[in-house]
Structure formats: C-alpha cells, structure tokens
Amino acid sequence: MYKQAKWDEPLIFEVGKHSKQGLLVDDEFRQEFLDAINDIPGEYLRKTGPLIPSLSEVEVVRHFTRLSQMSYGIDVGSVPLGSCTMKYNPKVSEDIAGRDSVCFIHPYQDESTIQGLLRILYLMQTWLKEITGTDVCSLQPPAGASGELAGALMIRKYHEDRGELDRNEMLIPDSAHGSNPASAVMAGFKVVKIPTDPNGDTDVDALRASISNRTAGIMLTNPSTLGLFESRILEISDIVHKAGGLLYYDGANLNGILGIARPGDMGFDVVHINLHKTFAAPHGGGGPGAGAVCAKGVLKDYVPAPIVDYDGRRFYFKYDVRRSIGRVSWFYGNIVPIIKSFIYLACLGPRVREVAEISVLNTNYFMKEVTKLPGVDLVYGRDRWRKHEVVLSFNKLHRDTGVTAEDIAKALLDRGFHAPTIYFPLIVPEAHMVELTESESKEYIDSLVEAYKGIVRQAYSAPESLRRAPQNTSIKRLDPLPANHPRTMAPTYKYIGRLKEHRKLLKG
Ligand SMILES: *Cc1c(COP(=O)(O)O)cnc(C)c1O
Helix, strand or coil, X not given: CCCCCCCCCCCHHHHCCCCCCCCCCCHHHHHHHHHHHHCCCHXXXXXXXXXXXXXXXXXXXXXXXXXXXXXXXXXXXXXXXXXXXXXXXXXXXXXXXXXXXXXXXXXXXXXXXXXXXXXXXXXXXXXXXXXXXXXXXXCCCCCHHHHHHHHHHHHHHHHHHCCCCCCCEEEEECCCCCHHHHHHHHCCXXXXXXXXXXXXXXXXXXXXXXXXXXXXXXXXXXXXXXXXXXXXXXXXXXXXXXXXXXXXXXHHHHHHCCXXXXXXXXXXXXXXXXXXXXXXCCCCCCCCCCCCEEECHHHCCCCCCCEEEXXXXXXXXXXXXXXXXXXXXXXXXXXXXXXXXXXHHHHHHHHHHHHHHHHHHHHHHHHHHHXXXXXXXXXXXXXXXXXXXXXXXXXXXXXXHCCCHHHHXXXXXXXXCCXXXXXXXXXXXXXXXXXXXXXXXXXXXXXXXXXXXXXXXXXXXXXXXXXXXXXXXXXXXXXXXXXXXXXXXXXXXXXXXXXXXXXXXXXX
16 A cells, blocks of 8 residues: 655755755856856845755755655556546656757747647647537637636627627536636626436426526536436537527546547537646646637637648648637647647547546446445436446435545545545535546556445444544645635645745845
8 A cells, every 4th residue: 555655844944954065066167157246236246145945965855855755646646536537647748748849939939940839739629629529629728717718708709799699698507517607607697507317417307497598508518527428418409509509518528438429419519628637738736737629610710719720831820710709828828738638649549539438447347346335325327327437425424424525535545545526516415526537457446445445444433533534644634724714824734834934034
C-alpha cells in the first residue's frame, strides 16, 4: 500500500537561514557581475541584503524532493474524480509540448514561420469535428466553462439574428455541473431546472411542460454526471428543436463514448470538449485547460474566431467567420494543452474508441464489486450499466452509522488513494462520484474496492475512528469551513500562517 511520506518539511526560509552558499561562481563571471552593479547609481542600491533563503545545493534538492513526496498526483496513483476525467498523461505528450520549437513561438510571429503549428491546429480541428460529428471547430476557449459560455452566446446570437428576442430561457437538468447554469446566466439567460427521473434520465414529461416560445435551448451532459447515457436523447432533441430551441452538449463526459457515439448525430447543435479531461494535459491543480467549441448546422457560422484554415498551399488564421460571436480568449487559446491532446490522439488514431471501451469496463467492474458492500446504493438507474463513471450513495451507511461521505473520502486518503468527487451531483445524498478512466488496471481497481471494503467494515464496527481520518497524511483533517474562508485560512494552514510571517519580515 502506498503511504504518503509524512515529512514535516519546514518552509525554505526556515531551512535556509544559516547563510550557506549554494553555488560557487566562477571568478571571471563574478567580476563581470560586480562591474555591472558598479554602473548602478548609489541611490538605487539597497542598503541591506535581501531576505532570501541561503542554502547549499543538497538542501535545495532535498527540500523540493520532500515537498513532492508530501503531495499526490496522477503519477503516484489514480485521481478518480468523477466528471473531471483525470487520466494518466503519456510522457511523450509532455516531451514534445515542452520543446523549444513549441515553447518559444510568439503569438505575433508571421504565419509563414509557424506552418507546422498551424497544421497541428488544423488537424486537431478536423479530428474534433470527426469525433463530435460537427461542421466547424474553434480551439479558442481556454476551458470547458469558457466553451460553455461561448456556446451559450452563440445560441443567444442565433436567436437575436432571427429577431426572436424573447427566447431567454435555458433548460438545464438538475444533475448538471454548476458551470452550466453559471454560463447560461452569464450569457443572459434565465435558467429553468429540469428534474431527473428515477431511471436517471432527464424527465421528459417535465421537459415538455417547461418548453415554450421562450425556450432558447437546453444544455445537456451525455453521458450525464450520473454516468448514464440519456436513453431518450433523440426524443429530447426533437422536442427542443420543434419548439425552436437549440441543443448544447457539455462534453466533459465524452470519455465514455469517445469514438463510439457522436453528439452531432444525437441532434446537438453546439458542443464543447474539455481537451484536458478527455485527452491529455495535466489539470486539477490549476493547470491550463482547453475547451474547444464545435458546431454544426445553423450554428456553424457563430463559433469564436479566428479558426485555422487551409487554402491548398498554406495554413492561415481565418478571422472572417460570418456571424462569429468574436473572441472569447487571448490569441488562439491555450496552445500547449491543445498540442498535448493532439499527440495523445495521434498516438491512438482509430484505436481511440478503446479509451471509451476500457473506461466503461473499468467503471462497471468497480460498480459491481463495490455495490456488494452494505450501506452502499446507486439511487438512480439501479439496474443500468454505467458509462465512464458511477455515483455511489452512502446514505444508508450514514443513517446506520453516522459516518458521512466525507469521512469515507478522508479514510481513503489514509489508505493511499485520492478521494473521488464527493457531494456531487447534488441530487444524490452522501455521494461519491468515481471515475477510473482507462488508465487503471484490474489490480488497481481491486485494491480500491478492498479499501472501500475496509472502510465500510470500520464504519459499522468503529464509526468514531473514521471521524479522525486522515491520520497517515502530512496534514490531518482540516475544518472545511475555516479552510475555505480567506480571512481565517492562515491559522488552519500552518504553512500559510508561517509564510505570512516571512512576508512581513521581507517587507520590514
Ligand atoms: C469539468 C466540467 C465542466 C467545466 O469544465 P472546466 O474545464 O473545468 O471549465 C463542465 N461540465 C462538467 C460536467 C464538468 O465535469
């Protein structure tokens, strides 16, 4: 079992207060440096030395290696965050995207000097159109939520162009990611919530009742955040289109149907893809994302410009997209995650459907094993297979023992696993939303099931002990309220508290 290293690593300022030298500078270079300083007028020179840590090389190396051992990431173990699709990122993507020929390109460089990059972007647009079943692709949005906003603005502009200014309602199921209603509101829509039926599908009767000539469209995630394929999607598409509305596809869960089914064929007019989830680019720690937006039919002229085009001779940025909503981001979006995703796709080629097949197999194997445990339930669509993820409910276990979904998540940390997404979607009480992706082996999934088994046993025999979890991690249980409150964060995180001290010293 993987155990987190419990270093109590001090701040680098605290390690390096003994005035050591890390580097022996060559005498000649040193002289050059001193000459350069001599050119600076005396009034601009500081009177006291800066309070920067002074360490030997070995101290620096150990400090950062210990810090790296205190944290957890996809290269240490699975990060089974449902909906967020955190898969292993092949190192070949990192290697190529990190080359000088990529990193030192300037956005104002002449197009003739970046034909290679433009070709990558052009091919990526082509592949994403093929994968989603759409006509046009813009790589500009820098994240999924940004793609959502772009899509919602496209829908709005389409209705405006037709003079249908009263269409100001966006239908959104109650299982949706919070960014869906947020994007709809930012684009000027009123959100109409659609309930989920016991089977786990969008409640079609409720949908019918909510449809009117004020309906601008519907934002759907398919497979849904419950990991279920919307079994009546064609009927939904029909209802919304007949009423004059459009369909928006939230592509965060595309991993479950990649290369097998296409949103464009299901009737969706506009689609965003979280490249950093479905393909490759490390995310979750605030890393940059990429939220390409693809459209077909009536919306194809509305995508954010520029897009990359080819005239048979050269690749170029096409700014002239007839009804484009305009820019949603600086330059051409986040190029690096796009390149990483391109390499991931290029390596797989037509075998990309195996990604979905294995991730679906992994999810259902996990679901079958873990739902054998007492106190664990599925709430929606109990007899249905899942796609890429499964939402477990520990509601019964909670009622039986008082142990919460959060306690169980913390106990997973003690056993060396990253916790899944918890308390989402909101319609499932005491939820754990688990997504293993295609990265994990059967052996790994078995070990995760074993961990759940141990925790459930502990919940029924010694529930109190779970309240103190985690114990095996560098930082123990945080009080989530103060930990999330900016003003009271400092005393909770002792590191942050100590950092502040040092900042004061630096200022003083
Ligand atoms: C992650 C996610 C989003 C938002 O995507 P970001 O890239 O994080 O902005 C939207 N919908 C669903 C279902 C998601 O899982």
